[in-house]
Amino acid sequence: MSTQVEEQPVAEKPPARTDWGAVLALECAISALIVLITVFLWGVTTAGYFWPMWVIFALAVPIVIQLAIRWAIRKPPGHPRALAIVGAVFGCLALIDLAIYALSGGGYFWPLWPIASTGLAFGAYAIVVVALPHLRPRERELEERVSELTRTRMGALDVQAAELRRIERDLHDGAQSRLVALSMQLGRAEERLEGQPEVAELVRRAREEAGNAIAELRDLARGIAPPVLADRGLAAAAEALGKRSPMPVTVDAELSQRPLPVVETAAYFVVAESLTNAAKHGGGAPAHVDLSEHDGRLIIEVRDEGPGGADASGTGLTGLRHRVEALDGTLTVADVVGGGTLVHAELPCAW
Amino acid sequence: MRVVIVEDQALLREGIVALLREQGVEVVAQAEDAEGLLRIVNGHKPDAAIVDVRLPPTFTDEGLRAAIEARERWPGLGILILSQYVEPVYTAELLASGEGGIGYLLKERVGEVRAFVDAVERVARGGTALDREVVAELMRTRGGRPGDAALDELTPREREVLGLMAEGRTNAAIARALVVTPGAVEKHISSIFGKLDLPSTDDDHRRVLAVLTYLRAAGD
Numbered sequence: 040m041s042t043q044v045e046e047q048p049v050a051e052k053p054p055a056r057t058d059w060g061a062v063l064a065l066e067c068a069i070s071a072l073i074v075l076i077t078v079f080l081w082g083v084t085t086a087g088y089f090w091p092m093w094v095i096f097a098l099a100v101p102i103v104i105q106l107a108i109r110w111a112i113r114k115p116p117g118h119p120r121a122l123a124i125v126g127a128v129f130g131c132l133a134l135i136d137l138a139i140y141a142l143s144g145g146g147y148f149w150p151l152w153p154i155a156s157t158g159l160a161f162g163a164y165a166i167v168v169v170a171l172p173h174l175r176p177r178e179r180e181l182e183e184r185v186s187e188l189t190r191t192r193m194g195a196l197d198v199q200a201a202e203l204r205r206i207e208r209d210l211h212d213g214a215q216s217r218l219v220a221l222s223m224q225l226g227r228a229e230e231r232l233e234g235q236p237e238v239a240e241l242v243r244r245a246r247e248e249a250g251n252a253i254a255e256l257r258d259l260a261r262g263i264a265p266p267v268l269a270d271r272g273l274a275a276a277a278e279a280l281g282k283r284s285p286m287p288v289t290v291d292a293e294l295s296q297r298p299l300p301v302v303e304t305a306a307y308f309v310v311a312e313s314l315t316n317a318a319k320h321g322g323g324a325p326a327h328v329d330l331s332e333h334d335g336r337l338i339i340e341v342r343d344e345g346p347g348g349a350d351a352s353g354t355g356l357t358g359l360r361h362r363v364e365a366l367d368g369t370l371t372v373a374d375v376v377g378g379g380t381l382v383h384a385e386l387p388c389a390w
Numbered sequence: 391m392r393v394v395i396v397e398d399q400a401l402l403r404e405g406i407v408a409l410l411r412e413q414g415v416e417v418v419a420q421a422e423d424a425e426g427l428l429r430i431v432n433g434h435k436p437d438a439a440i441v442d443v444r445l446p447p448t449f450t451d452e453g454l455r456a457a458i459e460a461r462e463r464w465p466g467l468g469i470l471i472l473s474q475y476v477e478p479v480y481t482a483e484l485l486a487s488g489e490g491g492i493g494y495l496l497k498e499r500v501g502e503v504r505a506f507v508d509a510v511e512r513v514a515r516g517g518t519a520l521d522r523e524v525v526a527e528l529m530r531t532r533g534g535r536p537g538d539a540a541l542d543e544l545t546p547r548e549r550e551v552l553g554l555m556a557e558g559r560t561n562a563a564i565a566r567a568l569v570v571t572p573g574a575v576e577k578h579i580s581s582i583f584g585k586l587d588l589p590s591t592d593d594d595h596r597r598v599l600a601v602l603t604y605l606r607a608a609g610d
Contacts (some may be wrong), residue, residue: 208449215474215497216399222501223405227412230503246501253498257474266475270450279479283527 063105070098092142099138104131118168129161189367193301196366200264200301207263215256222249264300268307272297277310277328284314286323286343292330298337298388305362306330306339306386309370312359313341313382321345324379332388339384347374349382356382391514394419394434396427396453397442397472406440406500413507422446424456431460431467437514438468438491443480454480458487466490468513472497476523485605493519493558512558518601519558528556528605541604543585551578556601 077091107127114120136150225246232239260266268276274292281288297303310328317326324344331338349356351372363370368386375381393415397403400422407417419430423446431439439460445453457469468491471484481494491513499521500506509519544552547568554564561579565572579597586603588596 211444211474212399212449216402219474219497219500220401220405222498223402223409226501226503226506227405227409230412250498250501253474253496261475267477267479271479275479279477282478282482 059105059109063102063109066102066105070102073098096138096142100131100135103134107131122165122168125161125164129157132157193366197299197301200299200304203263204269204300207260207269210256210260215253215260218249218253218256222246222253225249264304265307268303273303273306274330276307277330280307280311280314281326281328284326285318286321287325288314288328289325290328290330292328294330294332294337298386302337302366302386302388305366305368306337306384308362309339309359309382309384310341312355316349316355316382317341317343317345317380320349321380335387337386337388339382339386341382342375342379344379347378347380349374349380359384391438391511392416392418392434392436393438393440393510393514394421394427394430394436395440396421396423396430396445396456397440398422398445399442402442402497402500409500409503410507410510413503415507415510424452427453427456428460428463431464435464436467438470438510440470440472440510442497443471443473443475443477451480454483458483461487461490466516468516469493470495470510470513470519472500476521476527478524478527481520481524481528481605485602489516491516491518494524495519495521496523509558517558517598518556518605520556520605522557525553525556528553541586544582548578548582548585551575552582552600552604555579555597556605 074091074095077094081089081091104127107130108124111123111127112120114123133150133154136153140148140150225242229239229242229246232242265276265279267279272294274290274294277290277292281290298306310330314326314328317324321343322345326341326343329338329340329342349372356370356372360370363384363386366386368384370382370384373381373383393410395403395406395410395417397406397420403420403422407420410417418434418436421427421430427439427441430436439457441453441457443451443453445456454471457471461467461469466489469484469487470491470493471480472495473480474497476494476496484492484494493509493513495506495509499509512519550568551564554567559567561572561575565575568575579600582600583596586600588599588603
């Protein structure tokens with residue numbers, strides 16, 4: 040464990056990163072050299088009014104600003120960092136005013152005005168940034184509620200999808216298997232009834248009924264989750280859909296792991312419906328399916344080379360959009376330049 | 391003819407064994423998972439294995455995978471897959487798995503006792519026995535898609551005949567299904583053999599080759 044912690048920063052650090060500490064050191068060294076030279080020049084020339092102090096002032100300003108910014112950007116991102124950067128700029132301006140006042144020989148304390156006005160502005164900014172969220176607990180409460188609801192809805196939908204797959208499996212092992220066994224027993228009975236054709240006919244009809252029930256259960260199970268999707272995952276299921284399409288379909292899939300069942304099923308139906316549409320309106324033109332992941336999102340693209348002009352408000356696509364939006368995803372349908380239709384869907388997925 | 395059966399559900403497995411024994415088929419061993427399949431095929435060297443697609447431990451497609459592996463190890467082993475679904479991906483993998491009899495039937499076909507026993511025998515002899523649903527699915531797939539040049543030369547009627555051959559039907563059965571004379575069916579079949587440029591060995595073998603050419607092209 041400890042070795043991992045030690046190794047990580049080394050591994051993550053890009054090799055060609057600028058070393059700001061070294062830059063600063065170099066800058067200080069050069070500045071010191073320049074100061075030495077000017078003081079020497081001042082000594083060997085007039086030695087009157089100590090003008091090199093303005094050179095020192097000019098050289099000190101960038102160094103101070105740099106130190107202040109470096110301090111500020113080490114703060115955690117978000118409000119603290121923004122506040123620190125604004126504070127650093129304010130501090131530098133105040134310091135510069137004070138330095139000019141001191142170097143120019145004092146007198147009327149004019150820096151009061153710029154410092155007071157920028158100070159007021161900074162104070163107001165700090166209040167807005169730091170205090171406001173605390174002053175509006177309702178907004179914060181709502182924010183937390185929304186994120187909680189998003190999380191629980193996703194969880195509920197996923198539980199539902201997993202439950203449906205379990206039901207599908209139970210149908211397979213339970214009712215479907217029993218009906219198959221029944222149909223088999225009836226078949227054996229039929230074989231022994233050769234001498235009684237009327238009874239054999241009744242048994243045959245009973246067997247056919249069992250067959251119809253099996254077929255209905257099969258359609259039902261397929262609607263829940265096609266077996267190839269449950270067995271082999273999204274890429275294989277998309278390939279299978281491609282093979283079933285009347286037009287040539289190519290599938291490119293780059294998925295490192297299987298998404299949650301609910302996301303997988305939604306993605307499957309996006310591909311299925313899009314290919315059905317492409318088959319219906321594409322006039323047999325080829326179609327391409329692209330499955331990839333980017334930034335924690337599953338991207339599904341189905342492109343056909345048909346005439347385009349898909350009706351995005353049709354029932355199929357609308358149903359699909361609702362399914363995708365329920366998972367906080369997006370679905371767009373667009374015409375491709377040069378012909379064809381592109382269905383683009385994105386689904387967030389906690390891998 | 392010696393067969394083995396791999397099915398995890400005891401009710402079905404025992405039912406199939408009883409049914410086949412009643413019909414005079416010699417069932418030499420049974421197993422309930424994919425490992426069991428490899429073990430009993432190795433031990434008994436059967437003519438054919440009847441295998442359920444979904445087997446423990448994951449209940450996905452390990453029956454199919456194990457059957458394909460068995461076929462690689464023991465070329466010529468007939469494989470009859472039983473499944474509750476028609477899945478073209480699985481059929482295509484099975485068809486690509488090398489020499490030997492091949493069958494893919496929906497489980498409920500077991501109830502059509504005579505047809506089921508015929509299918510088992512055909513697969514054990516190196517023929518094909520594909521469910522009519524499988525063939526229908528493959529025909530739909532091939533629909534308007536350009537494919538193998540030789541296959542594209544077939545007339546729609548010849549394709550229909552080839553589809554029925556893939557199900558494993560006899561010429562007489564094909565003639566009945568299409569409401570034509572057996573003579574017409576024979577003409578179609580010899581035309582198919584000619585177009586697919588199949589060697590004139592025995593008719594059974596050519597039949598298998600024609601069907602495989604057709605099915606493999608459809609599965610690609």
